[in-house]
Amino acid sequence: MHVLxxxxxxxxxxxxxxxxxxxxxxAEEERFTRKKHDTSFPIKAIEYCLKEAGITVKExxxxxxxEKPLVKFERLINQHIEMFPRSFPMFFxxxxxxxxxxxxxxxxxxxxxxxxxxxxxxxxxxxxAASSFLVSPFKEAAILTVDGIGEWDSTTLGxxxxxxxxxxxxxxxxxxxxxxxxxxxxFLGFSVNNSEYxxxxxxxxxxxxxxxxxxxxxxxxxxxxxxxxxxxFVFHYKKTMPSKKFEELFGPARTKESLxxxxxxxxxxxxxxxTEEVMFxxxxxxxxxxxxxxxxxxxxxxxxxxxxxxxxxNTPFKEIFINPxxxxxxxxxxxxxxxxxxxxxxxxKQEFNSPYLGPGFSNNYIQAFLEKNEIIHYRFKxxxxxxxxxxxxxFKNNVIGWFxxxxxxxxxALGSRSILSNACNTQMKDILNAKVKHREMFRPFAPVISxxxxxxxxxxxxxxxxxxxxxxxxxxxxxKLIPAVTHVDGSGRLQTINKTQNSRYYGVIKxxxxxxxxxxxxxxxxxxxxxxxxxxxxxxxxxxxxxxxDYLIMGDFLIKREDNPQHLWDSESLASD
Amino acid sequence: MGIWSDxxxxxxxITSKIEWFGKQIQKVVNCILLLIVYFTGVxxxxxxxxxxxxxxxxxxxxxSSSYWIEExxxxxxxxxxxxxx
Numbered sequence: 001m002h003v004l005x006x007x008x009x010x011x012x013x014x015x016x017x018x019x020x021x022x023x024x025x026x027a028e029e030e031r032f033t034r035k036k037h038d039t040s041f042p043i044k045a046i047e048y049c050l051k052e053a054g055i056t057v058k059e060x061x062x063x064x065x066x067e068k069p070l071v072k073f074e075r076l077i078n079q080h081i082e083m084f085p086r087s088f089p090m091f092f093x094x095x096x097x098x099x100x101x102x103x104x105x106x107x108x109x110x111x112x113x114x115x116x117x118x119x120x121x122x123x124x125x126x127x128x129a130a131s132s133f134l135v136s137p138f139k140e141a142a143i144l145t146v147d148g149i150g151e152w153d154s155t156t157l158g159x160x161x162x163x164x165x166x167x168x169x170x171x172x173x174x175x176x177x178x179x180x181x182x183x184x185x186x187f188l189g190f191s192v193n194n195s196e197y198x199x200x201x202x203x204x205x206x207x208x209x210x211x212x213x214x215x216x217x218x219x220x221x222x223x224x225x226x227x228x229x230x231x232x233f234v235f236h237y238k239k240t241m242p243s244k245k246f247e248e249l250f251g252p253a254r255t256k257e258s259l260x261x262x263x264x265x266x267x268x269x270x271x272x273x274x275t276e277e278v279m280f281x282x283x284x285x286x287x288x289x290x291x292x293x294x295x296x297x298x299x300x301x302x303x304x305x306x307x308x309x310x311x312x313x314n315t316p317f318k319e320i321f322i323n324p325x326x327x328x329x330x331x332x333x334x335x336x337x338x339x340x341x342x343x344x345x346x347x348x349k350q351e352f353n354s355p356y357l358g359p360g361f362s363n364n365y366i367q368a369f370l371e372k373n374e375i376i377h378y379r380f381k382x383x384x385x386x387x388x389x390x391x392x393x394x395f396k397n398n399v400i401g402w403f404x405x406x407x408x409x410x411x412x413a414l415g416s417r418s419i420l421s422n423a424c425n426t427q428m429k430d431i432l433n434a435k436v437k438h439r440e441m442f443r444p445f446a447p448v449i450s451x452x453x454x455x456x457x458x459x460x461x462x463x464x465x466x467x468x469x470x471x472x473x474x475x476x477x478x479x480k481l482i483p484a485v486t487h488v489d490g491s492g493r494l495q496t497i498n499k500t501q502n503s504r505y506y507g508v509i510k511x512x513x514x515x516x517x518x519x520x521x522x523x524x525x526x527x528x529x530x531x532x533x534x535x536x537x538x539x540x541x542x543x544x545x546x547x548x549x550d551y552l553i554m555g556d557f558l559i560k561r562e563d564n565p566q567h568l569w570d571s572e573s574l575a576s577d
Numbered sequence: 578m579g580i581w582s583d584x585x586x587x588x589x590x591i592t593s594k595i596e597w598f599g600k601q602i603q604k605v606v607n608c609i610l611l612l613i614v615y616f617t618g619v620x621x622x623x624x625x626x627x628x629x630x631x632x633x634x635x636x637x638x639x640x641s642s643s644y645w646i647e648e649x650x651x652x653x654x655x656x657x658x659x660x661x662x
Contacts, residue, residue, distance in 0.1 A: 070662035078633040080615070084623035091615050096607055105661065120658040126650060157645070167650040174634060175644065225644035230636045342652050 001344075002059055004049065005336025006042060006109075007066040007127075007328050009102050011193045013042040014329035016357075017049035018336045021349030023135070025052035026357040026409045028329045031535040037194055041101075042332075043112055048359055057115050064339035066331030067124040069105055071151035073098060075173060083237035090237060120339045124150025124331065126165065128298035131334030133160035134341050135352035136321035142290040144282060147299030147327070148178035148193070155299075157282070159290045163341040163348050168289065174236045175227045177278055178301050180218060183233055183241040184271045188264050189254035192241065193300075200306055201443050203272035204489035206265030213249050214274045224282030260442065276307045280314040293318040298334070302326035302469075303411070305493050309471040312461065324355045324410030324467040333409075354501065355414050355467060358407025361537055366555040369537045376563040380556050387504060390420075390553050391511035394521060397422050398550040399436055401526055403540040404504055407533070412468040413525035414495055415448065415505035417533045417540070419549060421484070421522045423447055428484040428522060435548030438572050439529045444493075447485035448523035450509050451498040457482075457520065458494060468495040482520050495523060528571045546571030 005016040008029070016026035025048065030036055032044035050056060076094065080087045101108055109115055122130075128145040143158040143165065154176030158167040182192045185199050217232040230236065232246040247253055254264055283295065295317040302308070303326050311320060323330045340346050370377045380386040394400055402418045413419075419436065421428050423445075433441050446468060454463045459473040471493045479486045486492060499506045513519040526540060527533045528547055534540045537554055544552045544559070545567045552559040561568075585592075626633060638644055 068660075068662055070660075074662075077619075080619050081623045081626060082633040082636070084619055085616075088615055091619070092608075092611055095611055095614075103661075118659045121661050122658060123650060158650075164652055166652075167648075169645040169647055171644060172635065172646060174636065175638070219640060219644075221643050223643050223645060227638050227640070227644050236634065236636075339658075343655055343658055 001061045001340070001346075002053065002055060003062045003064060003336045003340045004046065004060050005064045005066065005127075005332040005334070005339070006046070007331040007335065008041050009039055010328055011037045011039055012327055012329040013038050013040060013045070014325070014332040015042045015045035015049050016333040016336045017053050018340055019053060021340055021346055023333065023350060023352075023357060025049040026325070026333055027359065027407065028325075028532070030532040031358065031407065034532060034539075036530065036532050041108060041112055046113065052359070057113050060115060060117070062117070062120060062339050062344070063109060063113075063115055064120040064122060064335035065105065066122065066127040066328070066335040068121045068151055069102055071123075073103060075152050079236055087237035090239060093239070120335070120343060122335050122338050122343075123153075123167075125153045125156045125170070125299070126167065127331040127334035127338060128326075129156070129158050129160065129165050129167065129296070129334070130338035130342070131323045131325070131330040132296035132298040132302075132321060133165060134163065134334070134337040134348055135323065135350060136294075136296050137351045138294040138296070138319070138321065140292055141294035141296045141321070142286045142292040142317070143296045143298070144286055144302075145297070145299040146177050146279070146282075146301035148182055149173050149176055154178060155282070157286045157289065159292065160296065163346065165338070165342060171225060174230060174233070177226065177275065178299065179233070179235055179241070180228060181271065181275060181301065181304075183235065183246070184267065186241045187246065187250065187253045188260075188268065189256045189258060191256075196300070197303065198440065198443060199268045200272060200304055201487070202260070202265055202268040203306070204269070204487055204491070205442060206262065206267070206269035208270040208273040209266045210250060210270035211273055214270050216249065217246070218274060218278075220274075220278055220281065222281060223285040224278060224280075225285075226278055260440075272304075272306060275301070275304060276310060276314075279304075279307050280311070283311060283315040283317065287316045295320045297322050298326050298330060300327040305469050305471045306491070308469055309460075309491075321352075322467070322469045323352060324408070324412060324414070324469065326469070327411070329410070355408045355410060356406040356416055356502075357409040358416075359535060360406035361555065363555045363557075366537050366557055369541075370557060370559070373541075373567075375541065375559060375567070378558045380558065383504060383507070386553065386556065386558075387507040387511050389558065390508045391515060393551055394420055394422050394508070394512055395515040397425050397428065399432065399548060401540055401544045401549045401552040401554075402505075402508075403526065403534070403537065403552065403554040405502070407535055410467070412495075413523060413533055414466070414468065415497060415502045415523065417526040417535070418448075418505075419522075419524045419526050420448075420508070422516075423482040423485045423520045423522045424516055424518055426483045431548070432484075432522065432524065437524065437529055437547075444487040445485050445522045445524050446493045446495065447482060447520045448495045448497055448505070448509065450506060450513070450519040451496040453519045454494065454496045458492065463496060464498075465494055465496050466501060468493055470494070481518055484522050485520065541567070542569075543571070545569060
């Protein structure tokens with residue numbers, strides 16, 4: 001049985017195909033269209049999923065969508081009625097799209113997919129819950145979902161057992177922790193639904209001096225429930241988010257690309273403190289009402305890896321699982337799984353053990369690409385040679401574009417579409433930020449470490465964290481050894497890797513350790529700022545030639561940037577969010 | 578078929594301009610319709626609601642107790658999921 005899950009029309013459109021309960025393929029639309037956070041119907045992602053499964057639309061048994069469109073429309077109309085006449089510009093802008101496409105989803109699916117059977121429409125937060133619980137290692141678990149907004153819900157508490165999920169409590173629009181975080185993101189001059197993680201990265205540079213101000217704009221109960229003071233927000237009737245009163249409280253909003261001051265850093269720190277306070281109180285309440293020591297989290301706020309890393313220290317939960325695509329893209333996976341397991345009553349077949357669910361390219365394909373474009377390259381004769389050479393290049397402080405296997409699922413690069421470099425080099429962070437990624441200098445880089453060594457380097461209680469969803473303190477005596485991945489507060493958002501998960505990637509780390517004595521590399525996403533992570537060999541090559549990446553290791557091939565001057569170009573002018 | 582595609586090519590500059598014009602007219606009509614809907618339907622509902630004291634968004638929930646809404650979602654019969662609501 002083939003079930004296709006779809007998410008689209010808000011941000012991060014994606015598709016996921018499961019066969020008999022096993023995930024065959026999943027990918028975000030942005031990787032194919034090259035439009036970051038693409039919102040459009042994910043036709044290219046769907047085409048990829050079908051191709052990977054070797055089927056056509058005719059073989060699809062069910063399609064599942066990640067929300068109830070009419071319920072969402074009801075909420076929007078309620079907003080306009082409540083906020084009349086101030087909501088007119090938003091009404092004028094949003095309605096044409098709703099009337100032409102979003103409300104006609106069955107017709108859109110029939111036309112674009114040529115799929116004529118019925119579609120399952122599943123509540124948004126239920127798809128979030130499913131995306132985490134139904135592929136978790138738990139037979140039963142407490143489930144927290146927190147995002148900007150679904151139909152009406154912004155936060156839910158639930159419980160899952162076997163293949164069933166029950167949502168028990170909820171908070172509704174406009175009271176949303178995700179929208180609070182996005183409001184501050186906008187206030188600090190960053191782009192919403194794109195740069196919230198930058199605010200998280202900025203927070204350690206500040207102190208929570210605005211904590212009391214935040215307590216004026218969000219009322220938090222001991223059970224973790226909260227309500228926003230809507231005098232400080234305008235997102236319920238305008239495209240902008242903070243109100244004038246918000247600026248009176250926190251000072252003027254920062255314009256994009258302008259200098260970040262201590263005030264901005266303190267605001268970020270205060271926001272992070274408030275977010276953690278809400279999360280921990282909610283989680284403690286969730287533990288109390290469910291009695292489960294297992295926790296699944298989903299929704300965009302589940303990508304707050306700093307908060308995630310503190311959950312066990314601040315709540316009774318013992319085990320945590322989060323889908324790497326915890327945001328709206330993951331809704332497509334949750335929809336497909338919920339349809340198969342819960343609606344259709346099938347038992348769960350799979351734990352999520354590999355994020356490599358996107359397109360891969362064979363060595364023949366890569367070779368044909370290189371030869372057609374007259375790109376000077378070298379082909380490794382063995383895995384050992386590839387691993388040894390890559391590790392040597394990294395040790396010599398080269399920046400490596402690493403393009404291997406199937407593309408990752410979710411917003412993080414996890415060793416398939418990564419840029420790798422030397423974590424021991426004090427200059428490397430600045431080199432990467434300035435010459436390769438063209439991004440803000442405050443942003444840290446993340447470490448990848450061999451799994452067996454993780455406990456020696458990080459203050460954590462379990463050695464495997466393969467999806468880069470948790471930030472932990474680096475052991476104090478080790479921080480000076482890996483300056484390029486140690487954030488200003490001594491923490492790192494790590495990925496652990498073992499040989500079974502990704503043998504070449506693991507091999508490079510262990511080989512690097514022979515040179516340096518340190519089993520850690522910088523792992524950052526293979527893209528320039530403002531672009532989605534690369535998907536194809538062409539995009540990988542183009543990214544290298546437009547940045548300071550020295551070598552590209554693509555399949556069995558090595559390509560040196562300097563050997564191909566005819567293809568050089570400068571990406572810096574295009575790098576923007 | 579050859580003559581047909583030749584004719585299409587010949588008239589393409591005109592047909593593309595007509596199509597463009599049609600899209601502009603559509604935008605104008607959409608604008609007018611949206612204005613009418615907003616300033617009649619939405620306005621009427623909003624004003625009536627304000628007179629009757631009905632709220633469509635809970636902007637100021639009761640602060641004296643928990644904000645959690647105890648509303649369960651459990652697995653429903655299959656047919657319920659085929660609806661967009």
